[in-house]
Structures are given as structure tokens and as C-alpha cells.
Amino acid sequence: MTNPIxxxxxxxxxxxxxxxxxxxxxxxxxxxxxxxxxxxxxKNIVEFVQAVTDQSSKDFVKPADRIAVFDNDGTLxxxxxxxxxxxxxxxxxxxxxxxxxxxxxxxxxxxxxENDQKALGESGMDGILKIFGAxxxxxxxxxxxxxxxxxxxxxxxxxxxxxxxxxxxxxxxEMLDYLRSQNFKTYIVSGGDTAFMRAFAEQVYGIPPExxxxxxxxxxxxxxxxxPSILRTAKLAHNDDGPGKPESIDxxxxxxxxxAFGNSDGDLQMLQWTAAGPGKRFMGLVHxxxxxxxxxxxxxxxxxxxxKALDEAKTRGWTIVDMAAEWRRxxxxxxxxxxxxx
Amino acid sequence: MTNPIxxxxxxxxxxxxxxxxxxxxxxxxxxxxxxxxxxxxxKNIVEFVQAVTDQSSKDFVKPADRIAVFDNDGTLxxxxxxxxxxxxxxxxxxxxxxxxxxxxxxxxxxxxxENDQKALGESGMDGILKIFGAxxxxxxxxxxxxxxxxxxxxxxxxxxxxxxxxxxxxxxxEMLDYLRSQNFKTYIVSGGDTAFMRAFAEQVYGIPPExxxxxxxxxxxxxxxxxPSILRTAKLAHNDDGPGKPESIDxxxxxxxxxAFGNSDGDLQMLQWTAAGPGKRFMGLVHxxxxxxxxxxxxxxxxxxxxKALDEAKTRGWTIVDMAAEWRRxxxxxxxxxxxxx
Numbered sequence: 316m317t318n319p320i321x322x323x324x325x326x327x328x329x330x331x332x333x334x335x336x337x338x339x340x341x342x343x344x345x346x347x348x349x350x351x352x353x354x355x356x357x358k359n360i361v362e363f364v365q366a367v368t369d370q371s372s373k374d375f376v377k378p379a380d381r382i383a384v385f386d387n388d389g390t391l392x393x394x395x396x397x398x399x400x401x402x403x404x405x406x407x408x409x410x411x412x413x414x415x416x417x418x419x420x421x422x423x424x425x426x427x428x429e430n431d432q433k434a435l436g437e438s439g440m441d442g443i444l445k446i447f448g449a450x451x452x453x454x455x456x457x458x459x460x461x462x463x464x465x466x467x468x469x470x471x472x473x474x475x476x477x478x479x480x481x482x483x484x485x486x487x488x489e490m491l492d493y494l495r496s497q498n499f500k501t502y503i504v505s506g507g508d509t510a511f512m513r514a515f516a517e518q519v520y521g522i523p524p525e526x527x528x529x530x531x532x533x534x535x536x537x538x539x540x541x542x543p544s545i546l547r548t549a550k551l552a553h554n555d556d557g558p559g560k561p562e563s564i565d566x567x568x569x570x571x572x573x574x575a576f577g578n579s580d581g582d583l584q585m586l587q588w589t590a591a592g593p594g595k596r597f598m599g600l601v602h603x604x605x606x607x608x609x610x611x612x613x614x615x616x617x618x619x620x621x622x623k624a625l626d627e628a629k630t631r632g633w634t635i636v637d638m639a640a641e642w643r644r645x646x647x648x649x650x651x652x653x654x655x656x657x
Numbered sequence: 658m659t660n661p662i663x664x665x666x667x668x669x670x671x672x673x674x675x676x677x678x679x680x681x682x683x684x685x686x687x688x689x690x691x692x693x694x695x696x697x698x699x700k701n702i703v704e705f706v707q708a709v710t711d712q713s714s715k716d717f718v719k720p721a722d723r724i725a726v727f728d729n730d731g732t733l734x735x736x737x738x739x740x741x742x743x744x745x746x747x748x749x750x751x752x753x754x755x756x757x758x759x760x761x762x763x764x765x766x767x768x769x770x771e772n773d774q775k776a777l778g779e780s781g782m783d784g785i786l787k788i789f790g791a792x793x794x795x796x797x798x799x800x801x802x803x804x805x806x807x808x809x810x811x812x813x814x815x816x817x818x819x820x821x822x823x824x825x826x827x828x829x830x831e832m833l834d835y836l837r838s839q840n841f842k843t844y845i846v847s848g849g850d851t852a853f854m855r856a857f858a859e860q861v862y863g864i865p866p867e868x869x870x871x872x873x874x875x876x877x878x879x880x881x882x883x884x885p886s887i888l889r890t891a892k893l894a895h896n897d898d899g900p901g902k903p904e905s906i907d908x909x910x911x912x913x914x915x916x917a918f919g920n921s922d923g924d925l926q927m928l929q930w931t932a933a934g935p936g937k938r939f940m941g942l943v944h945x946x947x948x949x950x951x952x953x954x955x956x957x958x959x960x961x962x963x964x965k966a967l968d969e970a971k972t973r974g975w976t977i978v979d980m981a982a983e984w985r986r987x988x989x990x991x992x993x994x995x996x997x998x999x
Contacts, residue, residue, distance in 0.1 A: 523912075524912055525867075525910045525911055527911065534907060534908065535900070536926055536930070542933060545930075552894075552895075552908075561878045566876065569851070570865075588885050591884060
């Protein structure tokens with residue numbers, strides 16, 4: 316604003332930018348979601364995006380306010396037979412157990428070492444946080460990043476034999492690309508550990524570290540021998556699940572999203588918070604209905620239970636994505652069917 | 658990446674964008690910091706920016722990693738006779754005192770009500786946090802935003818008679834603009850309450866809410882009568898001062914900045930953390946040396962003490978901005994002198 320750009324330059328710049336943006340917009344109007352069938356979910360998404368990006372629409376939203384938030388587990392990638400990050404943590408408990416003899420008699424670690432799924436399930440969210448605390452902390456943030464990246468490179472999913480980072484949902488990745496092409500800012504808001512998700516989110520989803528919001532542990536700045544580092548401690552700072560999601564959205568983003576996508580009851584408050592803002596809004600749920608290509612589960616599932624949020628979505632007309640019917644392919648490594656039929 | 662853009666469109670788009678960006682770069686090479694004298698600080702800033710943005714330079718940094726962090730109080734706006742946010746809080750203590758008879762006998766409130774500067778000073782950071790807790794919480798995030806904006810509109814600085822939002826440093830605002838024109842992402846990382854700073858940062862500095870990081874209180878999502886809201890509680894979540902700054906940078910941004918600017922010992926750890934990364938770095942301190950146009954203080958000041966960080970800056974060759982010598986004007990409402998002489 317303080318630069319003495321000549322009028323001629325200013326005009327030339329504006330003209331070129333306008334032309335460039337018009338071409339970009341033109342390109343984006345062509346088939347933005349190729350892995351989606353022409354069903355109700357795709358129609359809702361495209362209609363919403365067109366409405367809020369059309370300057371002549373009453374629903375127009377200026378680019379800075381086009382905030383879109385996505386849960387990760389079960390929304391952007393699979394979460395069965397359990398959260399991938401929990402699989403990582405369980406492997407680490409087993410690997411480091413010799414250094415922790417007390418784990419043989421302490422839950423939830425005893426359950427992990429004895430492969431006791433029932434006891435592990437009964438330990439609930441508290442148990443998960445204890446396991447995360449024991450495996451994700453006591454090291455610097457840089458060491459944790461290396462450690463997570465190494466695991467993500469080497470580990471394979473027990474059913475597909477693929478790296479976990481390939482078990483992302485191709486239709487959702489296309490949706491992220493589509494939203495960004497329309498000047499949305501895409502965020503992850505998920506129960507996973509922020510640092511764990513940052514270890515792959517940029518490469519896999521195109522979402523940079525500062526747009527990844529998750530569960531956090533208290534950290535401690537250290538300065539030793541002239542070298543600073545940040546230590547991850549085992550004290551939970553924020554549990555980014557359920558009500559923790561709108562809380563972290565407010566704390567970190569400071570704007571209310573206009574689009575939110577989840578897949579479980581843990582996303583309900585984020586969807587409510589998004590829905591309660593003024594103007595046009597989009598609330599979506601991935602419904603896992605495809606036992607053949609992915610998994611089928613909802614109201615009774617221990618992982619990713621979808622019960623109250625499914626009822627509320629139906630009552631309020633939120634978009635429920637029937638995965639089996641609406642997605643032409645699930646994972647990037649699969650071929651897309653010309654028109655997927657359940 | 659999944660859009661079938663024709664080659665012709667793709668080529669046209671690239672060509673136009675290249676032309677547009679070249680013109681933009683050209684415009685920016687003309688005098689980016691008009692309120693800075695041609696002194697050592699301006700030279701350091703411009704040389705740093707040119708080095709990290711020149712693709713042919715060994716110091717080139719890709720745009721996504723051009724993270725720049727700025728303290729707020731004393732770095733982007735004045736902080737005397739005390740932090741502006743504290744002035745806001747003190748006024749609120751007095752205004753709401755009738756509802757809190759216990760404050761008459763409880764510190765630090767007693768000191769506020771009796772204008773006892775000595776006792777208030779002795780209450781230290783704990784006292785400040787108690788005053789913030791009492792005046793900044795117990796309301797929804799939306800109510801607080803309204804309340805802060807109202808105060809910022811109505812309140813006037815005791816010395817200049819200006820709204821606080823006009824007591825920002827014009828040279829620093831030009832620096833923010835300059836950095837953004839070179840694809841830096843500019844953040845505030847400051848001890849002030851995040852929500853208080855968000856109430857003016859976008860309008861005044863061009864820094865959007867999601868790039869404002871500060872002290873936070875625990876919040877609680879509520880859902881009453883079908884309406885969600887987020888309540889600010891009096892429990893401190895994060896004190897964004899000193900070591901809290903690199904901790905919050907890591908938690909919220911997840912990348913190490915390549916440029917950091919502060920003005921007090923509370924910024925030392927943020928500067929150390931920035932300095933310790935690989936490649937070229939810029940660390941700067943605003944040194945308040947101008948008793949006539951602003952204030953002059955450093956090692957002995959209660960507010961914005963600059964002592965250890967000044968020594969470390971001198972030892973390590975960080976940029977120390979001698980406000981009196983280097984700034985042609987301080988505030989936007991002043992006329993710039995052709996060449997300011999102390």
C-alpha cells in the first residue's frame with residue numbers, strides 16, 4: 316500500500332491477474348470431483364461451493380472467510396481395525412516394553428502386551444491417552460517428527476498391506492483440492508496428535524502444518540549448551556475430540572468455519588458450531604457403508620461410532636455421504652470404476 | 658491436479674501468472690520501507706529479504722517456509738505507560754468493582770482500585786494474569802470480541818489522546834507489508850490475550866485471526882436451547898511469554914520461523930529458537946531510544962525490560978533498531994520527516 320506503483324503498472328497487473336484468475340476458474344468448472352458418482356452428496360458439495368464463490372450470489376462469502384474443517388480418522392483416511400495412530404502407539408508399547416517392567420501389571424499397558432482387546436477397549440479414551448503419553452512424549456518435537464515419519468514409511472496395514480498414508484480417501488482428497496482451487500483454506504481438526512498428523516498431512520493431503528489442529532501435549536522449551544529444543548511432556552494440553560473441536564477451532568483459527576466434514580459422534584459439536592453461523596453452511600458426514608471396499612459400521616462401533624450425529628444430520632438435512640453408493644473409488648491405489656454400483 | 662485443464666489453458670495460465678508476478682516483484686523493488694532511514698537496520702532487513710527470495714541465491718527459502726513472527730507490545734505498537742491491554746483491564750476492574758466487594762481487600766484488585774502503582778507492580782505477572790482472568794473471562798468468545806472492539810473504539814491514550822490502534826509503529830507496518838509482498842506469512846506471537854489482539858490485528862496490521870498467537874484461557878463449548886457458544890473460563894491455558902513463545906510457535910505453526918522481531922527479554926527465547934534453525938535467519942529487536950517521539954527505556958524498565966536480550970543481540974550480531982535514529986516517523990498520524998535526525 317505504500318509502494319509507488321505507477322498507474323500503468325498497477326493497471327497491467329490487475330488486468331493480468333484478472334485474466335489468470337478467470338482461466339483458473341474456467342479450468343475448475345470442469346469435473347472437479349471425478350471419483351464421486353453423480354449422486355446427492357456431490358451435487359450438494361458443488362452447489363454449496365458455487366453459491367458461496369459466486370460474487371453475484373446472496374450467499375457469497377469472501378475468500379478469507381472460506382474456512383473448511385475436516386476430521387481426519389474415518390473422514391480423510393480409514394480408521395479400522397483401529398485408529399492408525401493407535402496401531403503406531405501399540406507397536407511402540409510392545410517395542411519399548413523391556414524398558415518398562417511395570418507395564419506387565421499396569422493397565423492399559425498390560426492389555427496391549429497381552430493382546431487383550433476387551434481390556435484395552437474398556438480402558439476407553441483415558442487408556443488411549445495414557446498410551447499416547449507413554450509413546451508420544453519424553454522427546455523433542457523434532458525427534459518425534461522423525462520417529463513418526465519413519466513409522467509411516469515402514470508400517471503396513473494388516474488388511475491391505477499398504478502404507479497407511481495410501482489408505483486415504485481419494486474422493487475427499489479431490490474435495491480438498493476443489494475447495495482450495497476455490498480459495499478455501501482447508502484445515503484438519505481431529506482427535507489425533509497434532510504432531511503425528513503433521514508428519515504426513517502436507518505430503519498426503521496438501522495441508523500445511525499450521526492448518527493441522529489436533530490433540531496436544533504440554534511442551535517445554537529447553538536451552539542446553541547453547542542449543543534450544545522443545546520437549547514433549549506427558550501432560551495433556553488439549554483433547555481435540557467432541558467439544559474440544561469447536562474449542563480448538565476458536566483458539567487456533569479464530570473464525571467460524573463455513574464447511575465442516577466428519578464421520579462420528581466426536582465430530583458432532585464441530586458440525587453444530589459450523590451450522591450455527593450466519594449465511595449458507597455445509598455440514599457433511601462420511602457414512603461407512605462399504606464392507607467390501609472399506610468397512611461398514613456406524614451406531615455400534617467402538618471406533619468411529621456414528622449415532623447421535625447421524626440422527627442430527629438426518630433431522631437437520633446435513634449431507635450424509637453413503638460411501639458405497641457415492642464413491643467410485645475409495646483409495647488412490649484403486650482403479651476408478653466407470654460408474655460404481657453397490 | 659485432477660482437473661483436465663487443456664495444455665493450451667495451462668500454458669496461458671502459467672504465462673499470465675508469471676507476467677503478473679514479475680510486475681508485482683518489480684513494483685516491490687521500489688522503496689519498500691519509506692518510513693525507515695537508510696540506516697543499518699533497513700539495510701539488514703532488505704538484504705535478508707532479497708537473499709531468501711532470490712531463487713539463484715544459496716540462501717533461497719521456498720515461500721511456504723517464509724514464516725515471520727512479531728511480538729506485539731513494544732514491537733508493533735507502543736506499550737507505555739503500561740501494556741494497552743492492561744489499561745483496558747484496569748478500567749474494567751474499576752467499572753465492575755461494585756459487583757465485586759471482595760476486591761476492596763484482595764490484591765491485585767485492591768491496588769487497582771486505590772491506584773497503588775507500587776503494590777500493582779509488586780503483584781507481577783501473577784497479578785496481571787489475575788486481572789486478565791477477572792476481566793477477560795466468564796463470557797462467550799463472541800461477547801468478548803464485541804467488548805474489546807468497543808473499548809478499542811472508545812478509549813484514548815492518556816498522553817497522545819489517540820485511539821490505541823493508531824499508536825502502531827508505521828515503520829513496522831511497512832515491514833509487514835513488505836514481507837507479505839515477498840510471500841512471507843506474518844504472525845503475531847505475543848503475551849497479550851489472543852482474542853484481544855484479534856479484535857484489531859486484521860484491520861490494523863493486516864494479520865488475520867489465524868495468524869495471531871497469544872496468551873489463552875481454557876474455553877468450554879456449551880450447547881443451550883439449540884444454540885452453541887464457547888465460554889471463556891478464568892483458567893489460564895497458555896502464558897505466551899518467554900519460553901511460552903517458541904512453545905506456541907511449535908504448537909500452532911509447526912514450522913520454525915526464519916524471521917523474528919521483538920523488543921524485550923520476553924522475546925529472547927523466540928529469537929533463540931528462530932536463530933537456531935538452518936540457513937539464513939533474521940533476528941531483530943526494537944530498541945526504545947526516542948523519549949521525544951515515543952519513550953526511551955531498556956534495562957531498568959518494569960514494562961518491556963530489555964536487558965539479557967540486548968546483550969545476546971549484541972553478542973550474536975542480531976539487528977537492533979535504534980528507534981530514534983532509524984525511524985523517520987513513529988505513528989501513522991505523524992508526518993514523515995524527509996530525513997529524521999535525532
